[in-house]
Amino acid sequence: MTEGTAMNRIERVREVVDDMILDIKDNEERRCAYVHLYGVSQACGLLAMKRGENVELAIIAGMLHDISTYATMSSEDHAHKGADMARDILKELNIFSKDEIEAVCTAIYHHSDKELEHGPLDEILKDADVMQHVLYNPLVEVKANEQERFCSLLEEMQIKEK
Ligand SMILES: [Fe+2]
Structure with a gap:
């Protein structure tokens, strides 16, 4: 990767996501949003690398995937609403x-349909x-x-279950 972090597209999306998270009034909810959105985003990146898919789009899908839940504090139909918000x-x-x-938006749209x-990209986000x-x-x-x-x-990952 040759591009710096200053203005790359992941950072542009992160600014929007961070602004949205900072707007969450409840401390515990705000903490959950950071942990979950960025945790999923990093897992997306890892899986995209492993599967030879687009890492940048996977990271961005992860950051945005539950945006509707955290923006509205309701998880009702959040995958479909989130796809529209992300778009x-x-x-x-x-x-x-x-x-x-x-x-990105199709992956977000499908992410609740885990079965x-x-x-x-959709499967990367669900996983x-x-x-x-x-x-x-x-x-x-x-x-x-799950x-x-x-x-x-x-x-x-070739990890043996205990
Ligand atoms: Fe999620």
Whole structure:
């Protein structure tokens, strides 16, 4: 990677995400937003590297994926609402192509459908969401609806389950 961090596109999106998070009044919610959005974003980056997918778009999808939940403090239909919000943000920034915006927003749109399989970027985001939930505290039992994806991730990473 040759580009510096100063004005690259990840940092441009981060500014918007950080502004949104700083607007959250409740300290605990604000903390959750940082930990989760950036945790998922980093897991997205790792999985994109591993799978040979677009790391930049994966990182950005992770940062924005729960934006509706944190902007409105309601998780109702947040994947679909979040895709619309992310589309507005990315269009407004005016630094992404139509296809790039669609790839990110489609991944966000699908990310609650963990039991279904979608495109490569969509799957990275779903898996990264699960990874962040589990790695936040691996001593806690994995949620039933995340077990299958987590097992596949361990296999992909060649980590043997105890
Ligand atoms: Fe999430």
